[in-house]
Amino acid sequence: MVHKVLMINDFSAYFGKDKVVKNITLAIEDSKITAVMGPSGCGKSTLLRSVNRMHELNPNTSVSGSIVLKGNDIYRMNPILLRRHIGMVFQRPNPFPTMSIYDNVIAGYKLNGIKLTRQERDSIVEESLKKAALWDEVKDSLRKKGTFLSGGQQQRLCIARALAMKPEIMLLDEPTSALDPKATAFIEELIVQLKKTVTIVLVTHNIAQAARVSDYTAFLFLGELIEFGVTEKIFTVPSDKRTEEYLTGKFG
Amino acid sequence: MQNKKIALRLIKDRLFSTVLIIISSFSVVPLGFILYFLVVKGATAINLEFLLSGPNPYGEPGGGIAHAIVGTLILILLAAVISIPFGLSIGIFLAEFQKSKLAYWVRLGVDILQGIPSIVIGIIAWSWIVRPMRAFTALSGGIALALMMLPIIVRSTEETIKLIPTSIKEASLSLGVSYYHTILKVILPSGISGIVCGILLSVARIAGETAPLIFTAFGSRFMNLNIMKPVESMPLLIYRYASSPYRDLHTMAWGASFVLVVFVLTLNIVAKGVCKRWCIKY
Numbered sequence: 001m002v003h004k005v006l007m008i009n010d011f012s013a014y015f016g017k018d019k020v021v022k023n024i025t026l027a028i029e030d031s032k033i034t035a036v037m038g039p040s041g042c043g044k045s046t047l048l049r050s051v052n053r054m055h056e057l058n059p060n061t062s063v064s065g066s067i068v069l070k071g072n073d074i075y076r077m078n079p080i081l082l083r084r085h086i087g088m089v090f091q092r093p094n095p096f097p098t099m100s101i102y103d104n105v106i107a108g109y110k111l112n113g114i115k116l117t118r119q120e121r122d123s124i125v126e127e128s129l130k131k132a133a134l135w136d137e138v139k140d141s142l143r144k145k146g147t148f149l150s151g152g153q154q155q156r157l158c159i160a161r162a163l164a165m166k167p168e169i170m171l172l173d174e175p176t177s178a179l180d181p182k183a184t185a186f187i188e189e190l191i192v193q194l195k196k197t198v199t200i201v202l203v204t205h206n207i208a209q210a211a212r213v214s215d216y217t218a219f220l221f222l223g224e225l226i227e228f229g230v231t232e233k234i235f236t237v238p239s240d241k242r243t244e245e246y247l248t249g250k251f252g
Numbered sequence: 253m254q255n256k257k258i259a260l261r262l263i264k265d266r267l268f269s270t271v272l273i274i275i276s277s278f279s280v281v282p283l284g285f286i287l288y289f290l291v292v293k294g295a296t297a298i299n300l301e302f303l304l305s306g307p308n309p310y311g312e313p314g315g316g317i318a319h320a321i322v323g324t325l326i327l328i329l330l331a332a333v334i335s336i337p338f339g340l341s342i343g344i345f346l347a348e349f350q351k352s353k354l355a356y357w358v359r360l361g362v363d364i365l366q367g368i369p370s371i372v373i374g375i376i377a378w379s380w381i382v383r384p385m386r387a388f389t390a391l392s393g394g395i396a397l398a399l400m401m402l403p404i405i406v407r408s409t410e411e412t413i414k415l416i417p418t419s420i421k422e423a424s425l426s427l428g429v430s431y432y433h434t435i436l437k438v439i440l441p442s443g444i445s446g447i448v449c450g451i452l453l454s455v456a457r458i459a460g461e462t463a464p465l466i467f468t469a470f471g472s473r474f475m476n477l478n479i480m481k482p483v484e485s486m487p488l489l490i491y492r493y494a495s496s497p498y499r500d501l502h503t504m505a506w507g508a509s510f511v512l513v514v515f516v517l518t519l520n521i522v523a524k525g526v527c528k529r530w531c532i533k534y
Contacts (some may be wrong), residue, residue: 054426059351084428094419097532098441108427111437147533158423165427 003030011065022223035214043223052086053079087162087170093154095146102142108165132160152183297507319475323483330394335401343409366403371463378467390483393469401454408450412443445530452523462487
């Protein structure tokens with residue numbers, strides 16, 4: 001019996017009157033990596049940002065349908081509390097510029113005013129940085145500013161910052177699109193490691209990346225879900241013609 | 253033929269940039285003259301007594317401007333305490349709700365406020381505060397100066413916050429941090445250099461204001477720490493001493509001018525340093 005941690009039911013998202021995500025139904029499985037791919041402007045980022053309700057920060061947005069996280073409709077939850085259960089990593093590394101590496105990792109607690117003892121803090125920082133495969137590189141410079149790190153390191157710091165909150169799901173919004181190939185390879189490896197502890201939804205416009213790291217793949221085109229299934233099957237025997245054309249580079 | 257044309261163009265180019273350089277160099281000439289005169293005429297007036305004691309009785313030589321220095325500091329402090337909370341709040345509002353109707357009108361209002369002549373602000377502070385209270389007070393002077401500081405703080409806060417990338421804000425919100433904590437703990441600290449810089453420059457701007465104080469702080473010949481009483485200020489003292497018929501008062505006016513200009517210059521230089529040193533890289 002597979003466990004579905006997130007159920008997206010007949011979900012649509014709008015910018016004003018534009019329907020950018022169209023009636024998508026999708027189930028995200030626990031401790032697996034689900035890749036969402038598609039050409040630019042297909043609504044994949046909007047879908048992802050709907051899951052932690054970052055989408056609604058833009059003016060004139062609305063949604064219909066439902067997204068259910070472990071039995072709770074997220075649109076009935078307080079968005080602030082919801083976002084503590086769902087971590088997010090963005091396209092560009094965005095560590096807090098005023099904070100040290102240490103403070104960046106613990107930022108979720110600090111900014112939310114959650115009191116921790118020094119020991120708890122230390123252990124969360126160490127554990128999160130280890131999970132993000134950054135500990136060995138920064139353990140002697142935890143008091144340095146996070147912005148002194150390289151791009152790839154900064155992105156891993158952002159992953160550690162999201163992991164520190166012990167989220168149930170991590171949303172990765174094209175996490176390697178601003179990184180060089182070497183840093184990208186490193187992060188991809190890390191993502192595969194991470195699925196042991198957390199469910200991952202990865203948005204990418206990089207087809208090869210979806211093939212390399214994901215267990216399931218969803219293909220979005222013009223806001224519609226064209227195909228969803230086990231990654232291997234999608235990439236070898238796609239059932240929809242548009243998926244095949246996208247994978248073979250006919251468009252996108 | 254062709255070559256000649258190009259040569260002519262090159263000469264024109266050279267000429268143009270030379271003219272720009274010469275004209276730009278002229279801009280420092282007035283400042284140079286001002287500083288030269290102040291040093292020659294004012295620096296000689298300055299000694300410990302000048303800086304540390306109040307005025308002597310009329311006709312007696314010596315005495316100092318300590319009461320004016322303290323008064324100016326009190327006025328600046330009052331103005332800052334009043335205008336900084338308002339200025340920051342309005343600046344944040346304008347940056348965060350850029351497109352709202354209210355923001356449009358507030359921005360317009362702040363811009364117009366910046367253009368209102370300082371003497372008019374003095375008169376308004378007089379009719380709002382001095383007349384109802386039936387007393388010239390340091391407080392009313394502080395409020396008048398706060399009105400002058402406000403637009404500078406608002407605009408510098410707004411511009412600074414607009415420059416902070418949205419990704420920083422998103423990072424905070426995605427961690428489940430509330431909006432107001434995001435603003436107070438993430439956005440404001442990220443823009444601290446620009447904001448502090450704006451505050452320092454606004455202080456430098458009002459330190460030498462005379463007109464708003466004529467009807468409010470009024471001036472006084474005594475050391476006064478009570479904000480409900482009239483207080484002396486540097487520019488008021490300079491104005492009165494310089495328009496008096498006595499030579500030794502003229503010298504004191506020069507000395508006070510020197511002190512005031514050094515103070516303003518220092519503020520400007522410190523502000524530049526703050527901008528550079530505290531600048532945050534994203």
